[in-house]
Amino acid sequence: MPDYFNEMFDGSNVRMPYRGLDDWSTEMPLELRNLKQSEAEALFRRIGITFAVYGEGGSPDRLIPFDMFPRVFGAEEWRRLEAGIKQRARALNAFLVDVYGRGEIVKAGRIPAKLVYCNEAYETAVVGFTPPKGVYSQIVGIDLVRTGPDEFFVLEDNCRTPSGVSYMLENREIMMRMFPHLFQALRVAPVENYPALLKRTFASLAPAKCEGEPRIAILTPGHFNSAYYEHSFLADMMGVELVEGKDLFVEGEYCWMRTTEGPKRVDVIYRRLDDDFIDPLCFRPDSMLGVPGLMNVYRSGGVNICSAPGAGVADDKAIYTYVPDMVRFYLGEEPMLNNVPTWQCAREDDCKYVLDNLPDLVVKEVHGSGGYGMLVGPKSSKEQIAAFADKIRADPDNYIAQPTLALSTVPTFVDEGVAPRHVDLRPYCLVGETVELVPGGLTRVALTEGSLVVNSSQGGGVKDTWVMAE
Amino acid sequence: MRLSVSHVTTYRYDPPRRGMVQSLRLTPAVFEGQQAIDWRVDVPGGFRGAAFRDGAGDWVETVSLQGPMPEVAVTVQGEVETRDLSGVLRGHRETVPPVAYLRTTNSTELDPRLRELAGDALEGASLQDRLDQAHRLTSAVRDAIEYLPGRTHTGTSAAEALEQGHGVCQDHTHALISVAIASGIPARYVTGYLFVDDGNGHEASHAWAELHIEGMGWIGFDAANRCCPDDRYIRLGSGHDATYAAPIRGLAEGTGSETLEVAVKVSESSQQQQQQ
The missing domain is CATH 3.40.50.11290 (Rossmann fold)
Incomplete structure (x- = not known):
């Protein structure tokens, strides 16, 4: 059992950002908690926020479970994250300008030509055309996981139309309605100006x-x-x-x-x-x-179309490996956010390693999303692993693999009280004339004990994400 | 050679449609092998809109029409001075990297038979001599698919045409693109006109493939006629397959039946005689 980083507790000490939430959660009687939980659900239903879950059957109007225990970042933690996220968003856009223009990164031999130009998401129809201000991806959703106090890894980039930002906004609104005193006592940075910022971003990119x-x-x-x-x-x-x-x-x-x-x-x-x-x-x-x-x-x-047609070539899982190189190549900076080490099954050596180590790895389809078509080695049976190995052998180019990460945990309300559950984070970086990031994002939580799959399409839940003001 | 083109495409709708938008690639490409002397594209009742040169070097125009619209005619009239460059697309300005044409589409998707055709064609061929490989692939496609109109339709894929063993220039072109890509040679679909001096109204709208040969650039290969384009050919535009390269892509609003009539005439221009 790996040692998971608990974002709230360092041993028996409460970490700084979470001070003020310890008493709140331990002093809340079960009755009140249940009342609040059903109140939250009623609010979500009333505003109509639902999420159709593909492949799970049942009602398409199912609610995503909302966990009331917030996920919290300290001001300093967030400042470092913010710098890394903005850096990555700038590099991804620079890459798109380049590969639909002169292709310098390919000519410099930093990324294989075929990986870019034969990519399904590469649109020959827009070659030579540069969208307003050279912005292809106006909303960059970067999926992050945390494994330690200062260790963050990027799981994937979403340069097309990352969804979920409505949850960021609704989760906050509902938390403020249910626990107004928390927001009076603690200084949580606001996220509600996101729609105004998004509008300003689009307006700055008129044709x-x-x-x-x-x-x-x-x-x-x-x-x-x-x-x-x-x-x-x-x-x-x-x-x-x-x-x-x-x-x-x-x-x-x-x-x-x-x-x-x-x-x-x-x-x-x-x-x-x-x-x-x-x-x-x-x-x-x-x-x-x-x-x-x-x-x-x-x-x-x-007219301007956002995100730009063809932007998907930057968030392809096979291109992902090269994003740190993009940061160095276009910005001349060292990447502040790390990638998860990734094996490309398209490479023979990598593929062999992956097939030999499937029980320890997470394997994903290059073009997949939403947690479908993936294998979580440590959580899979021998039969599932053998079946997946056949799929990889049949079409190695279609798969990448990563180590199973020790995702951090955040306290979460469960039947027995409060217990740690694994989380990830999707912040929404806005790229227009300027690059903006609201202090927050969507925290997804794997509600099943021990589970590392947080996708809402696989039954994960969501939490409000707080960034403490200075 | 100076070629004169008259090309009328008429769509008839029953009942009349509410409107239509068309994207046209009907202007001769700009390269050393041809020069338009005079060229007009007319769509009576149409409203001309967005026009631009795309990354593949094609001139693209937009036309929109407001209904009620029982019929729409797209008329092309013009003269082009052509030169025989043995198929080489010299002096053509484009920015799409050739590697991008190593991708197949539904129409050019490879199957075991196409791979086998490519493999057999290149058996014993020099690995370095890409030009020779291109010629071998062109012959192999023509040998495998006999020219026979009416057996295939616009949606027929390369694999299906090969299985039937019959087809028209679209099928030859799709098959040649497939086998070229299977052999690691970037390939694309080209549309245009062909002057056939046989006096019996041979189909003059034509399609062929271009293969990218390292060190030489894009070169046309017409599998249907077992040759490289010369001064009898007028090149319009290109794309990954027939759909993407189509000279006219249009969509009419509403539903109902649609009939299409195409009349193309390509002749040697009498201009020189008149000048004397």
């Missing part, structure tokens, strides 16, 4: 042809999408239109929105659908979700 105040719209695949709640929530919070493909059309050099007062020009589109579906005249011809001709308007500077 060249836009004059005046840019009109922003969120493009959703529709209410069947598992993240639809978030799309409509963000549109509300930002005060912008929520549209589907059929609400937009292309005419002349611009993209327009149908409204009761006639067509209105749209300047910035925050699209929450995949590249393939954006425009049937450029990508998949059978897509009914997008807007015909939109890519032509984008490529000629009439």
Whole structure:
């Protein structure tokens, strides 16, 4: 059994950021706790925040379990994290500008050409076109895990349209409603300006042809999408239109929105659908979700599409290995955040190592997400491991492997009281004219004792994430 | 050679559609092998919009139409002065790295038969001589797929065409792209026109492949005709496969039946005679 870093307790001492929460949790009678818990659930239901969980059956309107025990960072801890996250977000964007432009990093031999240019997420359709201010990924969601007081590792980068930020905002709101005295007694940095910052980020990236105040719209695949709640929530919070493909059309050099007062020009589109579906005249011809001709308007500077089509090549799991090199290459700095050591099954030596050590490793699909199609070696049976080994042998290029990390724990309310459970963190870094990070993020928690899988699609829960003000 | 092109594509809708947007790649490529003397693309009733040159060097235009729209005609009229460069795409400006064309699509996806075709074609070939390999692959594809219209459709993949053993230029091109990629040679789909001097209205819209040969650049290979493009060819645009390279990609709003009529005529221009 590895020794896990407990973020609240150092032996019997309460670590600094958590002071003030010890009494709160131990003095809360069980009855009150249960009352608060059902109150929280009622609030979540009333605001309608749900998350459809693929592959688990049951109701698509299931709530993600919310744990009331907050996850807390000290001001100094956060400052270091923030610097590392912003650094990484800048490097990822610099990489995208480069690989759709001159390709210097490839020419310099720092990253294999095929890995970039033959990548499924590399869009030849946007080669040579640079989006406004050279920003491809406006919202960079960086998944982090902690293994010690100063040890953070990046699990993966999400440069397309990372979801979950609505939980960051809702979790905070509900905590403030239920435990107002905690927020009076403790100085927790606010996160509620995130929608305003997001809007400012988009507005700063209006296309060249836009004059005046840019009109922003969120493009959703529709209410069947598992993240639809978030799309409509963000549109509300930002005060912008929520549209589907059929609400937009292309005419002349611009993209327009149908409204009761006639067509209105749209300047910035925050699209929450995949590249393939954006425009049937450029990508998949059978897509009914997008807007015909939109890519032509984008490529000629009439509209901005966020995240930029093709941004996915930066967050591919095979490219991930090279992100520390990107930081050095583009920024001339040493990376402040470390990668998890990663074996590429596409490499023969790595693949052999992976197959020989499956019981100790976590294996993921290169293009997978949401915790599907992965193997957690230490938690798998011999049969599961053998079956997975066959999958790797059949298509080694499709897999990467990482050591099983000793994820930190945070106290969590369980039936028996309070017990440590493993967590990760997804902060949302905004890249526009400036790079911004609200002090917080989404903490996901593996509610099952001993479990290291925190994905909400695999039954994980969420916590409010606090950053203490100085 | 000076070639004169007349190309009319007519879409008829029943019932009339509410509107349509088209993305057009109907302008001759700019390179040393050809020069447009005069070129017009017209879509009566259409509203011209976003136009730009993409990373592959193609000129892309957008046209939108408001309904009710019983029919839409896209008319191309022009003259192009061509030169025989033995298929070499010399002087063509583009920024997409050739390696990016080592990717297959649904239409060019490899299967064991295509791999076998590639392997057999290159048996005994010099590993260094990529040009020779390209010629061998071109012949092998043409030998394996007999020219026979009507047996395949626009959605037929390279693997399906090879299995049937029949096809048209689209199938030859998809198959050649597949086997080239299987052999590690970047390859893409090219559309254009072909002048055939046989006086019986031979299909003049054409497609062929371009293979990227290290040290020489992109070179055209027309498997259907077992040759490299010369001055009888006019090059429009390119893409990973027929869908992505299509000269006209359009989508009409609404539902109903659609019929398509294409009339293409490519002739040797009489311009020189008139000048005398």
